[in-house]
Amino acid sequence: MxxxxxxxxxxxxxxxxxxxxxxxxxxxxxxxxxxxxxxxxxxxxxxxxxxxxxxxxxxxxxxxxxxxxxxxxxxxxxxxxxxxxxxxxxxxxxxxxxxxxxxxxxxxxxxxxxxxxxxxxxxxxVLGMPGRTAYFGTREVAQPDAGDTFVVTGAAGAVGSVAGQVAKLQGARVVGFAGSAEKVSFLEDDLGFDAGINYKETDDYRAALAEAAPGGVDAYFDNVGGPITDAVFTQLNVDARVAVCGQISQYNAEELPTGPRKLGQLIQKRATVEGFLIQDFAPRFEQATRQLGRWVQNGDITYxxxxxxxxxxxxxxxxxxxxxxxxxxxxxxxxxxxx
Amino acid sequence: MxxxxxxxxxxxxxxxxxxxxxxxxxxxxxxxxxxxxxxxxxxxxxxxxxxxxxxxxxxxxxxxxxxxxxxxxxxxxxxxxxxxxxxxxxxxxxxxxxxxxxxxxxxxxxxxxxxxxxxxxxxxxVLGMPGRTAYFGTREVAQPDAGDTFVVTGAAGAVGSVAGQVAKLQGARVVGFAGSAEKVSFLEDDLGFDAGINYKETDDYRAALAEAAPGGVDAYFDNVGGPITDAVFTQLNVDARVAVCGQISQYNAEELPTGPRKLGQLIQKRATVEGFLIQDFAPRFEQATRQLGRWVQNGDITYxxxxxxxxxxxxxxxxxxxxxxxxxxxxxxxxxxxx
CATH class of the missing domain: 3.90.180.10 (Medium-chain alcohol dehydrogenases, catalytic domain)
Incomplete structure (x- = not known):
């Protein structure tokens, strides 16, 4: 030593x-x-x-x-x-x-x-903090039901990749935003997402999402924020749930130029936006790790x-x-x- | 005729x-x-x-x-x-x-x-749609507890003026944003709000709110949106609830220039933002009207x-x-x- x-x-x-x-x-x-x-x-x-x-x-x-x-x-x-x-x-x-x-x-x-x-x-x-964040943020905050459309940003990242797979296991249709063709193929081919959107290939996130999720968005797991989240807000369905986990697109901004301008979208849709911190779920960490471990071992979750x-x-x-x-x-x- | x-x-x-x-x-x-x-x-x-x-x-x-x-x-x-x-x-x-x-x-x-x-x-x-909107939006969505600080925008309007008074009756400390000295005096002197902020007299909504609500904001009833809401988001306390009722500052915008940029504030505070429509409470309209009627008759609510x-x-x-x-x-x- x-x-x-x-x-x-x-x-x-x-x-x-x-x-x-x-x-x-x-x-x-x-x-x-x-x-x-x-x-x-x-x-x-x-x-x-x-x-x-x-x-x-x-x-x-x-x-x-x-x-x-x-x-x-x-x-x-x-x-x-x-x-x-x-x-x-x-x-x-x-x-x-x-x-x-x-x-x-x-x-x-x-x-x-x-x-x-x-x-x-x-x-x-997958069996640590990012996996648990995905597990609780999906199951307890965004709460996709079977048949719901679930959208996740940062979908190829540590949290997003697990969140999308947990939503799939709940029976949701899953659409992920990611930043390269390689990542989109990871989502679609390796993780079983229903659709991936390469946000670097379009300026019109709203149109891309409307195409990938023609029935609208029932549950949204947000790791990124900014213009992609603006676009998702326009596609929310009635009673949609938004789990705010991260806002990586904003972390390096010294001064956030503007605030929530599209909250009006929430009225019409009776939608709920909820920030969460994984620490609040600490009493249930072991439960989550056990479940994620089972899913990883039997191949339901890929990492x-x-x-x-x-x-x-x-x-x-x-x-x-x-x-x-x-x-x-x-x-x-x-x-x-x-x- | x-x-x-x-x-x-x-x-x-x-x-x-x-x-x-x-x-x-x-x-x-x-x-x-x-x-x-x-x-x-x-x-x-x-x-x-x-x-x-x-x-x-x-x-x-x-x-x-x-x-x-x-x-x-x-x-x-x-x-x-x-x-x-x-x-x-x-x-x-x-x-x-x-x-x-x-x-x-x-x-x-x-x-x-x-x-x-x-x-x-x-x-x-007060005994119609605006009163019921205030009643359910305050009691069921923003949910101020006794001792909480409750903030309302459009506070001198039909909905806001009742929302603030309902929150007072729940035991909250109530701060209202309104657009003239006359309105602020209406809030403070006639309605019993703890503080009114004339948003036309300051550019620094955040500082004005921090002074009027030094303990932060536990429940927020938003009728207005835009920069005032940006400021309120920065002052939310842990587990704060935001009821999105209206966004009058945004209704005449043809194109909303930007979307929710301050959602990061919600993470740290585990805050919830919820849009609501009064129609969803229709089965309980009579109950609300009866309660509001009692409050108006005994002088608890002024209109x-x-x-x-x-x-x-x-x-x-x-x-x-x-x-x-x-x-x-x-x-x-x-x-x-x-x-």
Whole structure:
């Protein structure tokens, strides 16, 4: 084991789009686990769009990162030393740890990952936070019934790809917006979506959606916001439900130029728009993971991962999210398991 | 009784703001009531913002008016001839009739108005559709709890003025947006609102609201939309409810330049935005009218009316709604009762 620990810190708050200078990689000593803590070696690090929000000063749904502070994120790692937790060296665990080679964490903040159930990286994707977000946002917020038309944006991403498949399992007709022909073919050919729309190939999202969903939209899972959401609002059916999960198209805007102008669409359609945070479903996380695990094991849910190699390249993995470079869950592979 | 019947028709569909040329006043014969119908002389005609939507071609929540067709609206009138209904000459009734001196209607389409309960004009205002819209939109959609902060736009209008008072009766702290110092004083001094904001006196709606509602907004009843709604979205508390009743600031826009850009605000706050139509509450209209009637009789709810005199001036009454000329319910007085 090496003695040095590479750690990414927030070099400065981005104005508009973050870039490589937003991040600084510093060298620290490998930390000692205190009483009740374990030392964890990072194997995979998750980069997620919501992290853009933590780079911002001021109120957000996650506490803002301080300038100079280590960045945090979902990690799957291997316990290398234990100081009184339930874990022992070699155990694979998941937790909200640092963008670093090594982190310490209190035992209750770590969850055991079973390497025999599925590849351990899935604990950051389909069997982790993105999968659970898709599961609850679809089943509890957007609530597509059998026969409903369900639309999802960011459809080829970690959350959207699972949301669409969960809606299919509920019997819905599923249409996804994604940003390349390759992604649309992933949706239609690999995931079984009824239709994919490549939003980079048209300016008229409304017409494209009207063609793909001629019966209108009953449930909408929004990861993206902006003009695509404007278009979806015009196609909502009576009693439609909109689950607002993310607004990645807006995260880099310093000043949002305008606000909700098409709320009038909601009146006529008695539609409901609801923002949700996955933390509110925490008491039911295990239930969701179990169900998603079954679906993955029997092939009802397919997942894909885009893996950036090397902790030093974590910023590129993160920045690529805003350019649509990933298909499925974007991960950073930091190390292989020992042995 | 005169033999001629003045009837307003839709002269042409407005582009942008309607004006006097949108309307044509034509002379027709007084109609004969068919079997099962009554002939009703108009006493009061209601003009309402939603009528702008019926002037538009294409799908809306009310069927579009055809060019050349008579305009329709809420009417309180007096039965002058009966051909087999439950009513007799002299009865006061309300119904969705024509912008005209006289209309015929089938018996089941008319509701009896009790002139001893309250002034008959209230059947078009606080005890009619606007009052019921306020009642259900507040109690069933925005749902302010005791101690909540409730915000309403168009607060001095027919719906907003009642919504704020219903919220007060539920124990909420009530803040209203209105467009003149006179209206703000109406809210604060006559209706008992906790604060009124004159939106014509500030550009910074957000700061004005933060000052008037320092604890944030728990429930929002939106009649107006646009930049004021943008500002309210930034002040929503966790689990806030937004009832979208109207969007009068947007009704004259031919092309809505942009759509919902601040939906991100809903995520963090797990907020819900819900459009509603009063028709969906039809089975409970009588219950609402009874409760509103009690509140009006015992002084818990105060109402005001702005009355334009003469059927020929109905367009001015309607157009004034978009200029904020009315306080409380805007009516057109067409005739006095006989006897």
């Amino acid at each position: 090496t003695d040095t620990n590479r750690v990414f810190t927030l070099a400065k708050r981005p104005e508009g789009k973050p870039n490589r200078d937003t991040f600084e990689l510093v060298e620290r000593d490998v930390p000692e686990p205190g009483p009740g803590e374990a030392l964890v070696r990072t194997l995979y690090l998750s980069v997620d769009p919501y992290m853009r929000d933590r780079m911002r000063a001021g109120e957000s749904y996650a506490e803002p990162w301080g300038v100079g502070d280590p960045l945090e994120g979902g990690v799957v790692g291997e316990v290398v030393a234990d100081n009184g937790t339930e874990f022992e060296a070699g155990d694979v665990v998941a937790g909200n740890l640092r963008w670093a080679d090594f982190s310490t964490a209190a035992g209750p903040d770590l969850q055991r990952v079973d390497p025999d159930l599925a590849p351990i990286s899935t604990a950051l994707g 894909r991962e885009t893996v950036t190699e090397g902790l030093e390249n974590a910023p590129e993995g993160f920045l690529g999210l805003f350019e649509g470079e990933n298909i499925g869950k974007q991960l950073v592979k930091v190390a292989d398991r020992e042995e | 005169t033999d001629t019947n003045r009837v307003f028709t839709l002269a042409k569909r407005p582009e942008g703001k309607p004006n006097r040329d949108t309307f044509e006043l034509v002379e027709r014969d007084v109609p004969e009531p068919g079997p099962g119908e009554a002939l009703v002389r108009t006493l009061y005609l209601s003009v309402d913002p939603y009528m702008r939507d019926r002037m538009r071609a294409g799908e809306s929540y009310a069927e579009p008016w055809g060019v050349g067709d008579p305009l329709e609206g809420g009417v309180v009138g007096e039965v002058v001839a009966d051909n087999g209904t439950e009513f007799e000459a002299g009865d006061v009734v309300a119904g969705n009739l024509r912008w005209a001196d006289f209309s015929t209607a089938a018996g089941p389409d008319l509701q009896r108005v009790d002139p001893d309960l309250a002034p008959i004009s209230t059947a078009l205002g 005001r009316e702005t009355v334009t005199e003469g059927l020929e001036n109905a367009p001015e009454g309607f157009l004034g709604l978009f200029e904020g000329e009315n306080i409380g319910k805007q009516l057109v007085k067409v005739a006095d009762r006989e006897e």
